[in-house]
Amino acid sequence: MVITYKTNAKPEAHELAELFKSSGIKRPVEDLNRVKKMIEQANLVITAWDGEKLVGIARAFSDFAYCCYLSDLAVDKEYQNHGIGHELVNEIQKLIGDESNLVLLAAPESIEYYPKIGFEKAGNAFIIYRKK
Numbered sequence: 001m002v003i004t005y006k007t008n009a010k011p012e013a014h015e016l017a018e019l020f021k022s023s024g025i026k027r028p029v030e031d032l033n034r035v036k037k038m039i040e041q042a043n044l045v046i047t048a049w050d051g052e053k054l055v056g057i058a059r060a061f062s063d064f065a066y067c068c069y070l071s072d073l074a075v076d077k078e079y080q081n082h083g084i085g086h087e088l089v090n091e092i093q094k095l096i097g098d099e100s101n102l103v104l105l106a107a108p109e110s111i112e113y114y115p116k117i118g119f120e121k122a123g124n125a126f127i128i129y130r131k132k
Contacts, residue, residue, distance in 0.1 A: 005088070011057070085117065
């Protein structure tokens with residue numbers, strides 16, 4: 001298995017929806033227009049590919065000076081536990097530089113994963129949940 005990583009090679013909405021489904025991440029996969037907006041509006045996207053197959057994504061928003069929010073980190077379940085998620089995060093970190101914090105909100109089922117790849121738990125986050 002040879003995985004290639006691409007910067008800002010934004011996948012089609014249907015490809016991303018399929019990846020979200022196969023990864024187990026909960027996203028609005030039935031609403032392809034919304035998924036399309038999610039891709040188009042992200043200003044930093046790193047994708048992982050096995051040939052022509054999208055197998056991972058890190059989708060983020062950054063000012064490249066102070067803060068980067070990692071909104072999605074998803075890897076197809078068949079490709080998990082091979083370092084792909086960690087490499088996606090490494091690629092984001094390279095691009096945002098040492099002056100930017102990398103921040104995310106973890107789903108409950110992922111909380112144990114993030115410290116393994118270098119994240120520190122922060123107890124000072126707040127959220128206003130979406131209505132839909």
